[in-house]
Amino acid sequence: MQARMKNPAFVLPDGLKGIQTIFKGIYSGGAPNELLEMTALRASQINGCSACVHAHVQNLKKAGESEERVGTVAAWQEAPFYSDAERAALALAEAMTRNIADRSGDAVPDELWDQVADHFDEKQLSAIVLNIAVTNMFNRLNATIKEPAGQNWA
Numbered sequence: 640m641q642a643r644m645k646n647p648a649f650v651l652p653d654g655l656k657g658i659q660t661i662f663k664g665i666y667s668g669g670a671p672n673e674l675l676e677m678t679a680l681r682a683s684q685i686n687g688c689s690a691c692v693h694a695h696v697q698n699l700k701k702a703g704e705s706e707e708r709v710g711t712v713a714a715w716q717e718a719p720f721y722s723d724a725e726r727a728a729l730a731l732a733e734a735m736t737r738n739i740a741d742r743s744g745d746a747v748p749d750e751l752w753d754q755v756a757d758h759f760d761e762k763q764l765s766a767i768v769l770n771i772a773v774t775n776m777f778n779r780l781n782a783t784i785k786e787p788a789g790q791n792w793a
Contacts, residue, residue, distance in 0.1 A: 646780060686779070707720050728758070
């Protein structure tokens with residue numbers, strides 16, 4: 640498959656600068672990079688973005704994550720490989736991705752928010768929330784332009 644066009648983030652240099660600034664902020668928030676990749680992977684799986692799923696799997700493997708943890712992110716609720724903090728962040732990724740689209744109630748229920756906030760400080764939580772939001776944006780861009788998995792974005 641070939642993309643319909645070059646990724647809009649690369650077509651508009653000012654857009655790319657803004658995205659790079661957001662990522663700089665995300666990675667300065669103190670949340671573990673592997674956790675950020677896992678939540679991005681989960682959002683990308685839900686959204687069916689093969690380009691992002693592929694990229695996050697590769698990033699997690701490069702970071703030294705086990706096949707078990709990478710391979711079971713989609714089934715994190717039943718898999719024994721995740722900490723309580725990771726489970727809370729993955730639940731947040733699902734809520735931010737699914738519930739906002741469906742809007743059948745609170746996008747992120749207070750109980751879930753409290754659970755996530757028990758594990759992360761405000762800076763870390765800000766990084767996680769921004770990361771999931773940016774991932775959802777890229778999932779939508781890639782689905783629109785039909786970005787293929789394995790695309791070199793550099």
